[in-house]
Amino acid sequence: MERVLAKDAKSSVGKNIVVKGWLHKKRLLGGLTFINVRDRSGVIQIVVEDKSEVEKLRGLQIGTVLSITGNVIEETRAPGGLELHDPKIEVLVPVTHESPIEIDKPLSHKSENLDTLFENRVIGLRNLQEQKIFKIRSGMVRLIRDFLYAQDFVEIHTPKLVAGATEGGAEVFKLDYFGKEATLAQSPQLYKQIMVGVFERVFEIGPTFRAELSATTRHVSEVTMLDIEMGFIDSHDDVLNLVGDMVFHVLSKTYETFADELKSLNAPELILKDKFPRYTVAKVHELYSKDTGQDTTDEKDLIPDEEKWICDYAKSKEGCEAVYVTHFPVEAMKFYHRINPDDPTTVMWADLLFRGLEIATCPEREIDYQKLIGQMKKAGINPEEPGYKYYLQAFRHGLPAHGGCGFGVDRFVEKTIGLGNIKEAILFPRDLNRLAP
RNA sequence: GGGCUCGUAGUGUAGUGGUCUAACACGCCUCCCUGUCACGGAGGAGAUCGCCGGUUCAAAUCCGGUCGAGCCCGCCA
Numbered sequence A: 001m002e003r004v005l006a007k008d009a010k011s012s013v014g015k016n017i018v019v020k021g022w023l024h025k026k027r028l029l030g031g032l033t034f035i036n037v038r039d040r041s042g043v044i045q046i047v048v049e050d051k052s053e054v055e056k057l058r059g060l061q062i063g064t065v066l067s068i069t070g071n072v073i074e075e076t077r078a079p080g081g082l083e084l085h086d087p088k089i090e091v092l093v094p095v096t097h098e099s100p101i102e103i104d105k106p107l108s109h110k111s112e113n114l115d116t117l118f119e120n121r122v123i124g125l126r127n128l129q130e131q132k133i134f135k136i137r138s139g140m141v142r143l144i145r146d147f148l149y150a151q152d153f154v155e156i157h158t159p160k161l162v163a164g165a166t167e168g169g170a171e172v173f174k175l176d177y178f179g180k181e182a183t184l185a186q187s188p189q190l191y192k193q194i195m196v197g198v199f200e201r202v203f204e205i206g207p208t209f210r211a212e213l214s215a216t217t218r219h220v221s222e223v224t225m226l227d228i229e230m231g232f233i234d235s236h237d238d239v240l241n242l243v244g245d246m247v248f249h250v251l252s253k254t255y256e257t258f259a260d261e262l263k264s265l266n267a268p269e270l271i272l273k274d275k276f277p278r279y280t281v282a283k284v285h286e287l288y289s290k291d292t293g294q295d296t297t298d299e300k301d302l303i304p305d306e307e308k309w310i311c312d313y314a315k316s317k318e319g320c321e322a323v324y325v326t327h328f329p330v331e332a333m334k335f336y337h338r339i340n341p342d343d344p345t346t347v348m349w350a351d352l353l354f355r356g357l358e359i360a361t362c363p364e365r366e367i368d369y370q371k372l373i374g375q376m377k378k379a380g381i382n383p384e385e386p387g388y389k390y391y392l393q394a395f396r397h398g399l400p401a402h403g404g405c406g407f408g409v410d411r412f413v414e415k416t417i418g419l420g421n422i423k424e425a426i427l428f429p430r431d432l433n434r435l436a437p
Numbered sequence B: 001g002g003g004c005u006c007g008u009a010g011u012g013u014a015g016u017g018g019u020c021u022a023a024c025a026c027g028c029c030u031c032c033c034u035g036u037c038a039c040g041g042a043g044g045a046g047a048u049c050g051c052c053g054g055u056u057c058a059a060a061u062c063c064g065g066u067c068g069a070g071c072c073c074g075c076c077a
Helices: A004-011 A051-055 A111-117 A126-150 A189-199 A236-257 A259-264 A281-292 A304-319 A369-378 A386-396 A409-417
Strands: A016-028 A033-039 A042-049 A065-074 A082-094 A161-163 A176-177 A180-184 A201-209 A222-231 A278-282 A322-326 A347-353 A357-363 A403-407
Touching: A004 A016, A004 A033, A004 A042, A004 A082, A016 A042, A016 A082, A016 A322, A033 A278, A051 A082, A051 A111, A111 A304, A126 A201, A126 A236, A126 A259, A126 A403, A180 A403, A189 A201, A189 A222, A189 A386, A222 A236, A222 A409, A236 A347, A236 A357, A236 A403, A236 A409, A259 A409, A278 A281, A281 A304, A281 A322, A304 A322, A304 A357, A347 A409, A357 A409, A369 A386, A403 A409
Parallel strands: A042 A082, A278 A322
Antiparallel strands: A016 A033, A016 A065, A033 A042, A065 A082, A161 A180, A176 A180, A201 A222, A222 A403, A322 A347, A347 A357, A357 A403
């Protein structure tokens, strides 16, 4: 007999079917036993009256792999309105080890309990509440892909093992590469720009590695980044509009598609406008300093509290939890950024903030070969190094005006669901202290 | 790198000098229970209170060290 999934059992009412899955919960009521079996589609209830069938499960723990043949009965008292009767139970994989962590009740996500959560991740992810986080994440990544494919982007995969040179800024992991020194890519930045010369519009969703000694709720050492790069832009606005439209689309659809899951995870209500408000860095400093009395006008970047503050401000003043902060000062720029032609003290660079956290950074690139070389030298970079010379080759052979974004998928998922720590949105997070599981 | 905070059964917590021979809930084991769905009831096992040292008549509790963890800042996405 062919296996039927829990969610499809309703089309087999009155028929004998086979379900296969994991023992999720047992409730023994004397002459009557309810067991829940979990498969990839959900959970189905089975009613067992035959004592010898119940005995097959004696001593077996949650997680035991079962195959159960039974009659599908409509029953208003059953969760989901139906259940299996007169089951024949076959134990496929017996489990005798007690589950180290709860599997049918929500797990603690308090910060002081996260270590336990991740230490028991292998089993904890089977918890239905934990699964919801990663089903939503999967759905969001799919929405991103669908949106970008519809805009004629090509998905690419760039190397993660790269030559010593990097884009600067973040600390990198160094490793031995057949006697040479290599690093783990901190972003696909240089390669995605090279690929503009091939496909105009490219994106990549993949891991990037940061060796930052940061222990906060928003940092991990292995980050899933969405990198987008688009050529033949008429202005920096083209980039901000594309990324803004994408985020609006993904958030709206996610809140629609996963309404039940988000509600049960206590996600906040989504407050969004289709065009995100924009503030310059200087304006944020000004508004923040005036409101809090803390003078930030000399800061080159936003301080973490300003990121929270401006999102709250935009939420209450503009009815939008996502904002663009534009016109970052040249002091904070990277060598490949394009300096604002109308104001050389600022860069064509905006950050996208959502619910108090930087989600994406969206700059336009410098395409003038001589200017780029100059900016590299100013940043202390040798253009002859192998990590850069091939990058520069792409410019010598023609790259159009382009820009894009580096977009933190983990942070985006975290904030969409309203989790408190980026690690909660990652299956097996990597941080200063954790390399396993 | 700097600062602050926290380590008590498998899990989450209470207990902050003596009544702790360490309590409660979930989970686990035994028994009862025919409509449970956070099932209910009775009983039971499970903790050298992170580790080492010190103070004290007396330490889970105070002090020092150490290991582990969390949060914030810096840095960074």
